[in-house]
Amino acid sequence: MxxxxxxxxxxxxxxxxxxxxxxxxxxxxxxxxxxxxxxxxxxxxxxxxxxxxxxxxxxxxxxxxxxxxxxxxxxxxxxxxxxxxxxxxxxxxxxxxxxxxxxxxxxxxxxxxxxxxxxxxxxxxxxxxxxxxxxxxxxxxxxxxxxxxxxxxxxxxxxxxxxxxxxxxxxxxxxxxxxxxxxxxxxxxxxxxxxxxxxxxxxxYKNELTFNFKTDENYSKIQSSINFDSSKVQIIGIWGAKGIGKTAIVAAMFQNFSCKYQGTCFLEKVAEESKRNGINFTYKKLVSTLLGEDVNIDTPIVMSSMVIRRLKGMKAFIVLDDVRSPETLKTLIRERGGWLGAGSIVIVTTRDEDVLKSGGISNTHKVRNSLRISYLNKFTISLPKQGFLELSRKAIHYVNCNPIALKVLRSFHRLYTSEIDWKCALAKLKEISNAKIMRWTYKFQIWGTGQVWALFQAYRSMKVMFGHSVRLIEK
Incomplete structure (x- = not known):
């Protein structure tokens, strides 16, 4: 059988x-x-x-x-x-x-x-x-x-x-x-x-979302700052501009290390979810995910002694992604993680360094641009092919290494196989502002890269045909 x-x-x-x-x-x-x-x-x-x-x-x-x-x-x-x-x-x-x-x-x-x-x-x-x-x-x-x-x-x-x-x-x-x-x-x-x-x-398996970050400076610095053998609760803060790659880095880290922990939770878009459903909902989701069952919590301030006892007996790996206010951070990590078990790790990502400082997090890291991390993430090959290195550098520089905009550029690698094709594609891309690319990819990020690229091509064609701006989603 x-x-x-x-x-x-x-x-x-x-x-x-x-x-x-x-x-x-x-x-x-x-x-x-x-x-x-x-x-x-x-x-x-x-x-x-x-x-x-x-x-x-x-x-x-x-x-x-x-x-x-x-x-x-x-x-x-x-x-x-x-x-x-x-x-x-x-x-x-x-x-x-x-x-x-x-x-x-x-x-x-x-x-x-x-x-x-x-x-x-x-x-x-x-x-x-x-x-x-x-x-x-x-x-x-x-x-x-x-x-x-x-x-x-x-x-x-x-x-x-x-x-x-x-x-x-x-x-x-x-x-x-x-x-x-x-x-x-x-x-x-x-x-x-x-x-x-x-x-x-x-x-x-190679995770499609995390890829290989071992050679990236951002990933290496963050990893080296964490003592995975420590019995203390460690809270690490990661900050940087929107779309710079914070979530991708912590996702890779979560994928690589969460297997060693009893309780794991990756909370995405914390600010957005807390605004939409309330901080109590977000906190309940965090605790319920860690314990593997639905837990009834009326307020983050009050938890039953049994729930606290279970959490303190659990070595946990937690990611709080996109936290935008010190109040939200303090509510979710409560007493600097004093309710978590020995050896637990909490990683917080935010756009504002002050959020981390106000939350009392001293171990912080700023995510900076990296050609290799951008190319690895968005083109999914270990190194640029011969003759394409300079072109890829120009493409990545043009969008300021922004991973969201690179979702569009990724389709170049799939559709264009010759150096001439790449040069033509980049010439077209330069005619469109980076801000517009950002708006398209942000509004339509639920689509695949092929669909985003189709939108881009349609926009370009209409603009050439009619000779004026086509305001698709600026509204």
Missing amino acids: YVCIPHFISKNQKTQMATVMATSSSRPVAATVPHKKYDVFINFRGHDTRVGFTSHLESALCRNYFLTYTDYRIKSGKKIWDELVKAMNESTLFLVVFSENYADSSWCLDELVEIMKCRRKSRQVVVLPVFYRIEPSYVRKQTGSYGAALARHSQGHRDSHIQLWKDALREAGNLSGFHVTEKRSESAWIEDINKAVLKTLRYK
């Missing part, structure tokens, strides 16, 4: 998971992971573990509100095996739960053969075996219940088919995984497996 789970939120793990991570990460990995529909495919013997261990494992992975692919998703009239093979080829990580009677099922064994094929075909595929209350040697050497099951299968299957099963069992059995025994509770094992899966996938 099988279960497929799309997407994930990553967390930390210890002991046996370190071995798993070391093994999986030792395989060469391409710079960009091909997009696959599913993150996790669970292969297991339904008779042994469906009701207990596997169902609890699946629930642990789904507690972060992610969709589960199960057999009921196979549409009637379609061939089950074809649908399974398709799902396996669209999965990044496989959990194979080897149980006492696993080898009794020819279906499970056929799935395992296909899983190992997927692993051999792609370096991005990871297989984590889980030896559930059996000796791993049973799988590697086909002894015990596995040897007996294969002997029974030999009477109804060809020798070549049996050999495929044996090879797959041997290959999977030699991989680092988890030996689940009765020495620990199943919930503890499941927590470790869940964390290992999430941790592994975290290194497999």
Whole structure:
């Protein structure tokens, strides 16, 4: 049997998971992971573990509100095996739960053969075996219940088919995984497996919104100012002009480090949401997200002792994005984070440095322009191609490294492949003021870059045709 789970939120793990991570990460990995529909495919013997261990494992992975692919998703009239093979080829990580009677099922064994094929075909595929209350040697050497099951299968299957099963069992059995025994509770094992899966996938995927900031000066300075091993609550302030890249930087940091924390919360557009719904709503959202449940809070000033107790026992990673008033900041972080657990981190972004100073935040950083960060974020390649470096520098300089305006420029990289095309595009762009580009992208930022670019082209065409200004959205 099988279960497929799309997407994930990553967390930390210890002991046996370190071995798993070391093994999986030792395989060469391409710079960009091909997009696959599913993150996790669970292969297991339904008779042994469906009701207990596997169902609890699946629930642990789904507690972060992610969709589960199960057999009921196979549409009637379609061939089950074809649908399974398709799902396996669209999965990044496989959990194979080897149980006492696993080898009794020819279906499970056929799935395992296909899983190992997927692993051999792609370096991005990871297989984590889980030896559930059996000796791993049973799988590697086909002894015990596995040897007996294969002997029974030999009477109804060809020798070549049996050999495929044996090879797959041997290959999977030699991989680092988890030996689940009765020495620990199943919930503890499941927590470790869940964390290992999430941790592994975290290194497999490139987040479309955060990209690679490791070489950016802004990111490096902010990261170096944070002591991730400290037991103190740390509050970091980041300030800079609108659209300079503050949110992108903290999003990358949140993506890279939040996995090590029990409670996480990324509150976007704090000023806008607080103005629209009230500060109480924003504070309730913060606390509820950290605790993972809806919490009834009438006012930020008064919290039940139980809620405070739970929050103080939790190591949290919080981002408060776009805070514009000292009052909002003081309300949300309350007593300089005294209600948070040891080792918690709070990152605040704002346009006004005085907001941070008034809020008592001393660890502050001003975000400055960077050619590399702008190019990495908006053109999604590691370095400008030969011959395009000077053109990209001019383009980025023209929009003052503003990430919002660069959403339009990003389409140049997709549409124009020659240096001549780029020069023509930039010549057209210079005819339009940066302020107008900013207004278009701001008003239409819910659209994709292609749609924004279509608007830009339409505007240019109409202006040329009619010979006068076209005031699309100035109103």
